[in-house]
Amino acid sequence: MTAKAGLSQINIVVSDLDASIAFYEKLGLTFSVDAGQPSHATCELPDGTFVMLDTEEAVTRFTPGWTRPTGGPRVAFGFGLPTAKAVDALYEELVAAGHPSLREPWSSEWGVRYATVVDPDGTPADLQAPLDGS
Template sequence: MSTTVKAIDIVVSDLGAAIEFYRRLGLEFVPDPYMPDNHAGCDLPNGLHLMLDTEDMRRKTTEGWTPPALGRTFLTFEYDGPAAVDATYAELVSAGVHGLQEPFDAPWGMRYATVADPSGNGVDLYATQPAS
């Protein structure tokens, strides 16, 4: 049996706020014409599809589902350099996004920062540090 990961689904509280947040990170979500208030999708390179579903949609499609107290999955964005991580983090936080971890030089050789999307899902921002 062969399987392929084709899509990742992020559950959000407010679809419009999530679409705007991810737009700031360069992703363009398109609301589904059949469920414009509950589902949107974004095609990524290599055939991967990223989806946003509202909590209401998830409750309707998964019996007994409730939002977790804390997110367990973090979507990660790679940047060209450390300055871009710092600038993106600063832009997001100044726009009211909740910063979870200010940019720092990680011991594994990356500039790293973390914010929360409007529903509290973690979003990491990173860049590989230049070789010294």
């Protein structure tokens, strides 16, 4: 029987490392950049999973033939917040900082407050919280 793999890291290819770090840090992630690898940043989540940011230039060095994707996003990240008001406040902060909105805050029929902004490379970041206790 083959051993089952566990998700250990998420790699995001970015065009501007500093802009991406600034965006994701507003969403609660904290990155470190190794001086020996200035085109790479790492964030360790509490469960031990890593979120990695690599520049397009770096990816072309270790993935021959890589090209920037075209069309719509292929992934979206969801960020949980404690309250609906927190969704609205963080959405406003990100949009005021110049990050485009894909969808303004709205309340779903199944009891969740949502909003969607995009990172500097167009990857959606969904902000979400239960409506109870708003």
